[in-house]
Amino acid sequence: MPRATQTDLAVLAVLSIEPMTGYALRDAIRTHLGAFWSESFGQIYPALSRLRADGLVAAGEGDRSGSSLHSLTAAGRARLVELMREPPVSAPPRNGMLLRLFFGSVLGAAACHDLVTEARAQAVAMLEYLAAARRETESDPVGLPQRPYWLMTISAGEHSARAAIAWADETLATLGALSP
Amino acid sequence: MPRATQTDLAVLAVLSIEPMTGYALRDAIRTHLGAFWSESFGQIYPALSRLRADGLVAAGEGDRSGSSLHSLTAAGRARLVELMREPPVSAPPRNGMLLRLFFGSVLGAAACHDLVTEARAQAVAMLEYLAAARRETESDPVGLPQRPYWLMTISAGEHSARAAIAWADETLATLGALSP
DNA sequence: TCCGTCATGTAAATGGTTACATGATTCG
DNA sequence: CGAATCATGTAACCATTTACATGACGGA
Numbered sequence: 001m002p003r004a005t006q007t008d009l010a011v012l013a014v015l016s017i018e019p020m021t022g023y024a025l026r027d028a029i030r031t032h033l034g035a036f037w038s039e040s041f042g043q044i045y046p047a048l049s050r051l052r053a054d055g056l057v058a059a060g061e062g063d064r065s066g067s068s069l070h071s072l073t074a075a076g077r078a079r080l081v082e083l084m085r086e087p088p089v090s091a092p093p094r095n096g097m098l099l100r101l102f103f104g105s106v107l108g109a110a111a112c113h114d115l116v117t118e119a120r121a122q123a124v125a126m127l128e129y130l131a132a133a134r135r136e137t138e139s140d141p142v143g144l145p146q147r148p149y150w151l152m153t154i155s156a157g158e159h160s161a162r163a164a165i166a167w168a169d170e171t172l173a174t175l176g177a178l179s180p
Numbered sequence: 181m182p183r184a185t186q187t188d189l190a191v192l193a194v195l196s197i198e199p200m201t202g203y204a205l206r207d208a209i210r211t212h213l214g215a216f217w218s219e220s221f222g223q224i225y226p227a228l229s230r231l232r233a234d235g236l237v238a239a240g241e242g243d244r245s246g247s248s249l250h251s252l253t254a255a256g257r258a259r260l261v262e263l264m265r266e267p268p269v270s271a272p273p274r275n276g277m278l279l280r281l282f283f284g285s286v287l288g289a290a291a292c293h294d295l296v297t298e299a300r301a302q303a304v305a306m307l308e309y310l311a312a313a314r315r316e317t318e319s320d321p322v323g324l325p326q327r328p329y330w331l332m333t334i335s336a337g338e339h340s341a342r343a344a345i346a347w348a349d350e351t352l353a354t355l356g357a358l359s360p
Numbered sequence: 361t362c363c364g365t366c367a368t369g370t371a372a373a374t375g376g377t378t379a380c381a382t383g384a385t386t387c388g
Numbered sequence: 389c390g391a392a393t394c395a396t397g398t399a400a401c402c403a404t405t406t407a408c409a410t411g412a413c414g415g416a
Binding site for chain 1: 186189190193196212213214215216217218260261264265267268269270271272273274275276277278279280281282283284285286287291292295298325326328329330332333335336339340342343344346347350351354355358
């Protein structure tokens with residue numbers, strides 16, 4: 001079995017919920033995993049071709065002409081478990097906002113204030129998005145076994161967003177005191 | 181002035197503190213920005229060549245033969261301010277741990293427990309690293325204008341790490357109740 | 361003398377985004 | 389009919405890591 005990308009894992013995992021088209025796959029990733037994962041078409045379609053060639057997913061007829069419903073094969077499910085057991089690779093950190101803030105004396109306190117305000121707004125938006133996701137997950141007849149796990153990832157986002165807001169408030173106060 | 185990468189910004193910013201070699205640059209990024217930024221030699225050296233060619237950094241003689249001390253030119257400093265003012269680009273999210281947890285029903289509660297335990301340990305380690313960084317920054321005769329900004333970025337890491345720990349504890353409890 | 365660290369660089373492979381091209385279907 | 393959405397794919401480009409090659413210097 002050749003090299004496996006992170007994308008392969010994500011694609012196999014989403015298909016384990018239910019068969020779908022490449023387009024729907026991207027949609028599902030955006031709406032359900034959007035807070036901690038992303039894939040573009042340019043990744044998804046080549047990945048599906050590869051996985052099809054390896055016999056890990058099967059392509060059946062979709063509703064529309066030319067569209068294909070991709071589903072996991074037995075081999076695909078086995079592969080999925082294998083990939084899931086591998087230790088997660090963490091992307092090297094790259095936070096442009098903190099980089100700028102670290103060199104804030106170059107930028108000036110006012111511009112830093114804007115920077116942190118924007119970061120706070122993003123965290124607030126994330127919190128709203130997560131609140132909606134939580135309502136949906138808690139009410140919808142989503143597959144019983146996966147619901148608790150979905151809520152755990154939502155909670156991770158909530159903790160992270162609340163921390164970001166608290167930090168932003170503290171930092172905006174400091175910044176305010178720095179240049180009155 | 182041609183395309184500017186994120187790496188250009190980081191390199192120019194670090195050189196604005198003091199002139200140094202490419203090697204020292206990477207070291208400084210690892211020790212001071214390590215919590216939210218990273219660069220590899222394969223990025224740094226080509227970036228330095230480009231910046232030299234564009235007249236943004238000047239290369240002087242270093243201590244050793246063959247080594248060169250890179251310092252910001254006036255044009256480089258102007259460029260730095262320009263790049264700092266650009267809105268930070270945020271990398272698309274990719275959290276392998278949360279991806280696996282979301283599909284936790286495939287993996288099983290026990291393996292998820294390991295996953296979250298590991299994440300918690302990483303957050304604890306980060307907190308220790310940040311505590312050391314804070315002590316150093318607060319005591320050292322670091323350039324007065326930049327100290328408050330350094331502390332803000334340290335605080336960001338602390339908030340984030342504490343949130344990760346709180347989430348992990350909550351999640352481990354849920355996971356424990358899920359499979360007794 | 362030999363090892364670890366300081367130091368500079370290149371080449372290959374990878375992983376990913378963006379933009380583009382194309383066309384079917386649905387709904388107002 | 390026309391616009392939005394569903395759908396599949398490719399090509400170009402970009403950033404980045406990894407591994408490698410090379411060598412100087414300092415100290416045990």
